[in-house]
Amino acid sequence: MPSLNNRRKETALRLTPFLKWAGGKRWFVKNYSHLLPETFNRYIEPFLGAGSVFFYLEPKRAIIGDTNPDLIAAYKGIKNDWRYLQQLLRTHQRKHSDLHYYEVRESIPDDPIERAARLIYLNRTCFNGIYRVNLNGEFNVPRGSKNDVLLADDDFEAAARILRRAHIRNADFEELIDLAEEGDLVFADPPYTVRHNINGFVKYNEKLFSWNDQERLAKALARAKARGVKVVATNADHNSVRELYEENGFHLLEVSRFSSISAKSSSRKRFDELVILTNPKGGRKLT
Numbered sequence: 001m002p003s004l005n006n007r008r009k010e011t012a013l014r015l016t017p018f019l020k021w022a023g024g025k026r027w028f029v030k031n032y033s034h035l036l037p038e039t040f041n042r043y044i045e046p047f048l049g050a051g052s053v054f055f056y057l058e059p060k061r062a063i064i065g066d067t068n069p070d071l072i073a074a075y076k077g078i079k080n081d082w083r084y085l086q087q088l089l090r091t092h093q094r095k096h097s098d099l100h101y102y103e104v105r106e107s108i109p110d111d112p113i114e115r116a117a118r119l120i121y122l123n124r125t126c127f128n129g130i131y132r133v134n135l136n137g138e139f140n141v142p143r144g145s146k147n148d149v150l151l152a153d154d155d156f157e158a159a160a161r162i163l164r165r166a167h168i169r170n171a172d173f174e175e176l177i178d179l180a181e182e183g184d185l186v187f188a189d190p191p192y193t194v195r196h197n198i199n200g201f202v203k204y205n206e207k208l209f210s211w212n213d214q215e216r217l218a219k220a221l222a223r224a225k226a227r228g229v230k231v232v233a234t235n236a237d238h239n240s241v242r243e244l245y246e247e248n249g250f251h252l253l254e255v256s257r258f259s260s261i262s263a264k265s266s267s268r269k270r271f272d273e274l275v276i277l278t279n280p281k282g283g284r285k286l287t
């Protein structure tokens with residue numbers, strides 16, 4: 001039977017992100033990939049998270065970044081030695097227990113590949129299956145009910161191949177957006193915040209990403225647009241956010257998705273989101 005990697009090449013099967021991340025955009029890739037441009041020079045993604053759009057597009061040249069140091073260490077680890085990473089995940093699988101989970105959670109290794117394995121192990125076995133740090137940047141989620149550390153559709157070799165074509169930066173978004181030149185594509189998916197808070201989901205994010213950051217982002221994207229950069233950004237569908245982008249001549253499109261991040265069923269509801277574009281037609285064929 002051909003390896004998963006070969007099957008992927010033969011069938012143009014898309015790589016699934018190996019992490020689940022708060023605000024992840026797997027749903028966007030599934031339903032709205034036609035909004036992404038068909039052609040562009042470099043791909044720049046300043047809020048990488050699990051990289052749903054990055055791994056979907058498999059860009060030839062990219063600059064990707066995030067302010068989460070564990071996440072960036074993980075991507076660098078996979079890029080440099082995915083075989084060692086896989087071996088470490090096998091060990092985590094063998095040792096997986098309450099004791100092992102909490103030992104791994106409390107210790108942050110210096111070695112980048114061990115750090116990558118730690119992040120993936122915790123992401124896959126923690127409560128609710130989503131890696132999320134507290135306001136001090138610490139991961140303190142208890143063990144969850146899932147016990148699979150290695151998954152059937154894991155393809156770290158392919159992830160490493162795609163990551164080798166990218167510069168990976170632990171940086172603030174503005175630095176990356178300011179690098180974009182005419183013909184480049186910026187995909188920006190920040191934590192969602194609105195000017196007037198309406199619920200707990202937003203309150204948590206507000207501490208991580210303030211309204212001032214939203215204004216800074218809109219200005220950086222407007223500067224990029226003026227340089228001829230192609231922009232696709234997502235955000236909360238809220239008047240305060242609309243105002244930031246309407247005044248700079250961006251096209252706004254309303255989209256919906258079902259959020260299942262919250263553990264409380266009462267707070268599972270539809271969130272209306274906004275896609276902010278320089279070209280409303282996108283151009284990519286749906287796959």
Ligand SMILES: C[S@@+](CC[C@H](N)C(=O)[O-])C[C@H]1O[C@@H](n2cnc3c(N)ncnc32)[C@H](O)[C@@H]1O
Binds near residue numbers: 023025026046048066
């Ligand atoms: C909504 S998530 C991105 C999710 C991603 N699109 C996906 O599909 O998984 C937002 C990310 O922005 C990062 N972030 C927060 N503040 C940032 C900043 N000032 N600059 C760059 N990244 C930041 C967070 O660490 C988080 O990973």
